Amino acid sequence: MNLDAMRRHAPDEAVDAVVIGTGAGGAPLLARLAAAGLRVVALEAGPNFEAARFGFDETLADEIYWTEERLSGGSTPEAFGGNNSGTGVGGSTLHWGAFTPRADRRDLRLHGESGMGLDWPIGHDELVPFYERVEAFIGVSGPQAYPWDPARRYPLPPVARNAPARVMAKACADLGLCATDAPAAVVSRDFPQEGGGTRHACIHCGYCHQGCRNGAKTSMDVTYLPLAVARGAEIRPDSRVHGLEQDRAGRITAVLYRRDGRDHRLRCGTVFLCAGAVETPRLLLHLGLANGSGQVGRNYMGHVATQVWGSFPGEMRMNRGYPSSLISEDMVRPGDADFAGGYLIQSLGVEPLTWGASVARGRGLWGAALRDYLDGYNHVAGIGINGETLPCDTNVLTLSDETDALGMRKAQVSFGYGRNEQSLNAHATRTLKALWEAAGASDIWVLERVAHTIGTCRMGRDGDEAVVTPFGQSFEVPNLWICDGSTFPSSLAANPALTIMALSLRSAEAFLGGLGRRPG
């Protein structure tokens, strides 16, 4: 993004707040704090990209993924990098799929409903106004009437349904499932962006996950960050935080980061740690900070994100169009469930390298069978879920003995499905296969997959059991706030980014409303 006219603070100038990370957690609150007149600096580990230079190429897109190595273990090891972890000004929103369902009301009360999982310490009603503000600001396209939430209105008409969405729509109709156009943070028509210029309408290029070139897809660098910069915030790219200085009372007094091979010290009043559910706990564990509860790194969650693939007689050319343009929320609470929670269903179009690598890994094909199956790319379409994962003691992020270039120990994540996830997955797999059979697919196969990074610094009401308060403030270090997917007490069935943005605004306003004041 263009930072030419950005306000720049002197290197030794103390600021009111430092925001670590410029993704869905950091960017909205950065804009909000700047608008309130605070001196704020965001430190982004990755570079500042010029979106027009993104290449429409899956290999070139490696530049927007967090490719520093993480160790993935457990019974269902999760892929990181391009699967869920971004880098650069805009963070993971540079590559996210822009699929923006809201959390289902029941998912925040899962324990109350089922006796399993954990209830969120905040109510759905508190989130709705923030959802509405975020959706209006970033430009979410969606159906006129949302079947599972009649009160909801989307600011923009839906994006076009691509071929996978069309076969899924027909299959859902045949099987009596309700499906509709997906809520997508992709502007379906030219959109005047508050704080920025006009964002062009989506051109259906299909490269959401490789970086949107014309700003049609919401990423933080075309929405909240230009607004933040317009309100006086500074963004420092290529700035990797590795330390936090504290005074005797435990308050953070400065952030230490490395830029261009040199270490810098940025004095500040408050720190907002928004580095995502892997790097946030990794930094805290590295520093031994804010972990009196012992909860930092605990209850790591990835969504159950199984996909079913099939070949169709007609040409799908699934690379075209918004990749996930159809949704069904009918399975958020299936009537015949033998598990707590539920899952969303979405149609899937995937670019060839990502899809082909999934074929090679997940279907296990090799030899001429692999080559010949890849040849059929233009006839393939997919359908997938995003399903609830319960917090679990054995799913943890720890520090490996191996270190990175900065001498920080690498993150090691151990993740595995429990009985609830297995039952949910079995149900979903049956549903997806039935849909694809109804759609007329042949050569149907199942790809087991885990998506997103959630948990590890849960919010709660009690400092003995949670890392941060329901507003994201550390129980132990009063001028430390966390705002990203790490604070989720449970995974929710919904994809996390919209909720992260809503919580980011909520944290900013709680801070501005007085919680940020120095005690005493």
Add this chain to the structure above:
Amino acid sequence: MPDPAAEPPVLFCLHLLGGSAETWDRVAERLAGRLRCVAIDLPGFGAAADLPGCGVAAMADHVAARIAALAPARWRLAGHSMGAKVALALARRAEDGAPDLAGFSGLVLVAGSPPSPEPMAEAARAAMIAWIDAGPDVRRAEADRFIRRNTGAPLAADAQARAVADVLRANPEAWKAWLGDGAREDWSCRIGVLRAPALVLSGTEDADLGPPAQVALTLPHLARGRHVTLPGAGHLLPIERPAAVADLIAGHAAEAPAAVDPGPPLPEAYRALIASERVNSRLREVLLARAAPDDPAHQPVALDPVALAILRAVLARVLPQAFDGGGRIDLAARIEARLARGGGDGWRFATLPPDAEAYARALATLDAAARERHGAPFLALDAAAQDGLLASVAAGSAAVETRDGLGAEGLKLWFEDLRADAVRTYLAHPAALARLGYGGIGAGGDDVDRMVGFTQVGIDAPEPWEPAATGERAR
């Protein structure tokens, strides 16, 4: 001044352990008029038996001095057994631009000792080291037995006598130095992959340095290596089969070097799409760069040349290429280059070591499994046997006990990574995208305010410019 073009090219010839320049006599006679053979006594052998024994580098120095003294405009280098290892070291120096070795134009390796430590039973090595210092009768009997053991069929009496005499003439210190040290030196990384045209000859009855050893240990170092096996022959090919060896050498010297694989051709329509304004400049540049031919002498950094060759063989089974118009993407070189750059994908299985190490150890384990199951290196197996091994790797049942190997479960996870790496590398190539009929590259050019994108996103609704699939599915 004689016309240099009229002079027959020079072939410098290096002999085996216990041989001498004379080992090459009958080959040289047969080549007369076609190639001028200059056979050299290596330090400690033949007429140079007064010199002490030495290792590969000192032998190479000795030969380099002889070559520099003669300084022919163009010359080739032939090495037999021990001499082959010296020849490989010299070829590396020549390809690195050593001024005293200018004019090097080809390599002949005859029952060659490989760049890596020579495969040899330790008991045999110890026995050979012991008898060379024994009394005359024992020495003569053992030398006679040594020559007999190394031929496919008994030599004529005079040839046998000459060969035995050469052994007895050798400086025992040089004999022991080679067996104890020279043969054990590991030159595989230093020699890397040689670019020169190379002819590899092996006899099917050669126990340690026969065809499987050449395929597994020497050919991986030769970008343009051609391997010819001589049925029924043993280790002493220049003595056993001088006519055949001479004719093969002459034929190889006369033939044009093998052309570089130009890679799969891009269909004209796809090339036109790449050139069109629908494709942005940055993408156009990388697509054309990926379509450029691979360097056949890709120098591996993260793997040794043998591991790279095994990886190439594995990838030929994992993702066999079948492009119209032929041509092959060197997926192994491209994956190895990524491993060498250290550019990962952001994660690895916690139970595997870092990527480059996982590849090296997995490939070594696979080779060990081949030797255990089939008694032959992976590279010497036929396609069906290679597939069988890979199937057991995929199933997690390929356990083999080696010092630095991966266990069955590790191999299985590595094989998953490998398959994904193979596909990502393959599909990055525009010829593969053309096979799929993939139109995504044409979604928009340089002007982001006027990108064309797709107006059609439905079923059976190709835009007029979108390519049709040409792969198996389209037939």
